[in-house]
Amino acid sequence: MEYLEQSLSDLFTDLHSSGLWQDEKAISDSILLFPAAEILRAYHAAQGRGTVDLKAFYAAYFRPVAADETAYQTNPAHSPKQHLAAIWPHLTRPADDPAERSSRFALPHPYVVVGGRFQEAYYWDSYFTQLGLLKSGQTTLVRHMLDNFAHAIAEIGHIPNGFRSYFLTRAQPPFFAQMVQDYGHAAGDLPGTYARYLPAMLREYRYFTQTPHNQLGLARYWDAASGPRVEMYGTDLEAQHKGVPDGYFRHLRAACESGWDFSARWLTDPADLTTIRTCDLWAVDLNCLLLRYEEILAEASGDARFTAAADLRREAISKRFYSPQTGYFHDVLIADGTPNLLTTAAGMFPLYAGAATQAQAETAARWMQSHLLAPGGLLTTDITSGQQWDSPNGWAPLQWIAVQGLRRYGLHDLAETLRRRWLDTCDAVFHASGKFVEKYNVLNPLAASAGGEYALQDGFGWSNGVYLDLAD
Numbered sequence: 001m002e003y004l005e006q007s008l009s010d011l012f013t014d015l016h017s018s019g020l021w022q023d024e025k026a027i028s029d030s031i032l033l034f035p036a037a038e039i040l041r042a043y044h045a046a047q048g049r050g051t052v053d054l055k056a057f058y059a060a061y062f063r064p065v066a067a068d069e070t071a072y073q074t075n076p077a078h079s080p081k082q083h084l085a086a087i088w089p090h091l092t093r094p095a096d097d098p099a100e101r102s103s104r105f106a107l108p109h110p111y112v113v114v115g116g117r118f119q120e121a122y123y124w125d126s127y128f129t130q131l132g133l134l135k136s137g138q139t140t141l142v143r144h145m146l147d148n149f150a151h152a153i154a155e156i157g158h159i160p161n162g163f164r165s166y167f168l169t170r171a172q173p174p175f176f177a178q179m180v181q182d183y184g185h186a187a188g189d190l191p192g193t194y195a196r197y198l199p200a201m202l203r204e205y206r207y208f209t210q211t212p213h214n215q216l217g218l219a220r221y222w223d224a225a226s227g228p229r230v231e232m233y234g235t236d237l238e239a240q241h242k243g244v245p246d247g248y249f250r251h252l253r254a255a256c257e258s259g260w261d262f263s264a265r266w267l268t269d270p271a272d273l274t275t276i277r278t279c280d281l282w283a284v285d286l287n288c289l290l291l292r293y294e295e296i297l298a299e300a301s302g303d304a305r306f307t308a309a310a311d312l313r314r315e316a317i318s319k320r321f322y323s324p325q326t327g328y329f330h331d332v333l334i335a336d337g338t339p340n341l342l343t344t345a346a347g348m349f350p351l352y353a354g355a356a357t358q359a360q361a362e363t364a365a366r367w368m369q370s371h372l373l374a375p376g377g378l379l380t381t382d383i384t385s386g387q388q389w390d391s392p393n394g395w396a397p398l399q400w401i402a403v404q405g406l407r408r409y410g411l412h413d414l415a416e417t418l419r420r421r422w423l424d425t426c427d428a429v430f431h432a433s434g435k436f437v438e439k440y441n442v443l444n445p446l447a448a449s450a451g452g453e454y455a456l457q458d459g460f461g462w463s464n465g466v467y468l469d470l471a472d
Contacts, residue, residue, distance in 0.1 A: 003165045004028060004103055005230045007036035011043045016234035018054050025117055025231045028166060030062040032101035065102075065119045074434030080427060081471065084436070084464045085136065091115055091459060092141065103230075105163040108151055109144035115459015116438070121148065122162045124259050125462050127175035128397050132465030134186045135472055142183050149176055150200040158207040161256060166230030170223040170257040174208055174289050177201050177296040194300035201300065205293055208286070215334050218282040218316060219290055223253030244274050254278035258286070259397075263381060263389035265331065265344050270385040281331040284321045285346040287313060288353035317355035327363030329356070343371045344381045345398040351405025361409035368402070369414060376425035376442035378402050378418060393449045394422070394442035396466035403470065419470050426467050436463045 005012050005028075015027045032039060039061045046052045072090045074083060091113055096106035104120060111121045112129050126145055133142050149159045159176055161167040180201060184193030207213070212222050227249055228236030236249065255261045255278045264270035266278045291313045298306035321329045323339045329347040330339040348368060350356045356364060372379040377394040384391045399422040406415035425445040430436060432446055438460045441449045 001098075001105055001165050002032065002036060002101055002103055004030075004032075004036070005166070005233065008040060011040055013233065013237070015054060015058065017237060019234070020055055023117055024234050026064055028103055028231045028233070029065045029119065029164065030058075030102065031065065033061055033063060035101065076434070080430050080436075080467065083430065083434075084132065084468060087436075087459075087464070088112070088133070088136065088138070091461060091464075103165045105152070105160065105165060105168065107148040107163060109147050110141060111145050111148055112141070112461060113459075114438075114461040118162070118459075120163045121145070122461075123149075123159045123172035124175050124397065127179050128400065128462035129465040130179055130182065131400070132468035134182060135465075135468040139183065139187050142179075142186070146179060146183060146197060149179070150197055153200040153203050158204055164231070169225040170253060171204075171207065172257055172259050173285060174204060174293060176204055177293045177300075178289075180300075181296050198297075198300050201293070201297060205290075205297060208290055208293075215282065217312075218320070218332075218334075219286045220281060220334065221254040221258045221278050221283055221286060223250060223257055225253060226250040229253060229256070239274075247279070248274060248276065251276040251278045251280075258283060260346075260380075260389040262387045263344070264383040264385045264387060265340075265342055265346065265381060265389065267385070267387075270383050270387075270390070273387075280334055281340060282321075282334055283346070284317070284329050284331050285349040287317055287321070288349035288355055291317065291353045291355055314353075314355045317350050317353070318357060318360065321350065322356070322360050322364075326367055327360075328367040329360075329364060342381060342383065343367070345372060345378050345395075345402060348378075348398070348402040348405045351409055352401045353405075354408060356409070358409060361405075361411070365406060365409070365411050365414055373418065373421075374442040375421065376440060376445040377422040379442055388439060388449070392441045392443040392447075393439045394425070395439050396422075396463045400466045400470065423467065423471055426463065436460050436467065438463065 016024050021027055042061065043052065043057065046057060072087055075086065078086065092110060093113055094110050095108050096104060098106040107121065113119050114122055114125050130142050130145065152159050156168055158171045161170050161172050180193055180197045184190035187193060208219055213219050228240060229252065255266050255276060258278065262273060266276050267273065268275040268277060291310055294306045294310035294313060298310060320332055320337065323330055323341060326341060328343060329350045330341055332339050347364060351361050351364060371382045378399050379391050380393050380395060380398060381390045399418065403415045403419050425440050425442060426436060428445050429440060439449045441447045
């Protein structure tokens with residue numbers, strides 16, 4: 001595994017700052033054809049002879065990562081389910097070669113990539129991908145993915161955002177315990193599954209419940225690094241040159257850990273990314289996932305301390321994240337304990353985790369229905385900011401969380417409305433394009449989704465998994 005921003009030094013900076021690549025991540029993911037020190041010497045020698053043609057130099061010394069699924073041609077006779085069954089092999093990768101010269105964190109077992117520009121495994125994507133794999137009977141592949149995650153926890157103490165060197169300083173929303181539980185049920189051996197993965201679950205739980213994630217007993221998103229992101233190095237260097245507030249890159253990176261990169265959820269001014277303040281907020285979704293973690297650890301270990309921790313966190317979510325003003329759940333400012341009253345789909349996580357009272361669940365459902373329910377599914381927020389985790393976009397994981405939360409509180413009619421609208425959106429886009437994509441425009445399902453730092457990606461792991469689970 002290479003840390004290319006270090007081993008390639010000024011060459012890495014020059015490649016990212018050149019503007020010659022439409023997607024900077026392709027640079028950070030490149031495979032080196034020679035040792036980094038040798039490439040860097042060649043670059044400096046070329047500079048000594050005059051202006052370097054960066055594209056030609058790159059072609060001589062690097063190889064881009066190929067997206068295997070782009071070779072897959074949709075069969076127009078296939079239904080959506082038939083298409084998804086056919087595309088899984090194109091998203092599955094064998095165990096990695098640890099000798100590869102790249103930023104890839106080598107995984108010892110097969111795994112599923114997201115698709116498009118994302119040619120590595122990602123943490124929270126994998127949970128929703130797993131839903132579809134289990135529906136497809138691929139329990140062996142799911143076990144391999146869990147073993148990969150346990151390997152990462154043993155190596156670095158947590159499951160990273162994604163399996164690249166530049167992602168190792170942060171995680172993503174912690175679904176590992178739920179992945180373990182779901183697999184245990186599907187495999188018909190929950191006790192054995194718990195025994196296999198309990199040490200890894202305990203270690204990851206500590207990662208999220210100790211400082212700096214833990215602040216006064218509740219959790220926030222964080223990143224151990226505080227400089228420009230390696231995967232968007234040129235973009236962030238340009239922002240740094242123009243001038244950004246203190247802590248800007250830490251907040252930016254923490255938003256990447258949340259998975260919501262980026263959203264008005266994290267901004268004081270939805271029109272200005274430099275007002276990002278992710279680390280200043282207790283995140284409602286993160287605390288709900290830690291509640292689920294504590295419940296599963298209590299079941300897996302028999303340790304009453306986890307039951308007590310879950311009881312305390314459940315009460316805190318109900319009391320501190322719920323606003324009587326809106327009747328909905330929100331993130332909370334750490335400094336003064338006041339809710340950030342922006343309406344987001346993250347406010348449905350307390351229903352999913354069982355942290356709401358019945359009355360709170362019913363008012364939250366009404367608020368969601370009036371502010372976020374759209375013709376094509378659930379809006380991410382009710383703000384149009386140009387960021388991809390805002391209106392008009394809907395994302396598969398948030399649809400699934402909301403449907404499960406509504407069902408948990410007996411709100412089956414609304415759950416069915418949301419489920420049906422989302423499946424209809426996926427069907428409409430598939431029949432028009434032959435693809436399942438990363439995100440959808442839920443205000444106008446056949447229109448393009450909006451925002452983000454890169455083009456719309458197809459594939460697409462979590463959209464596939466959620467569709468298969470909700471369509472069953």
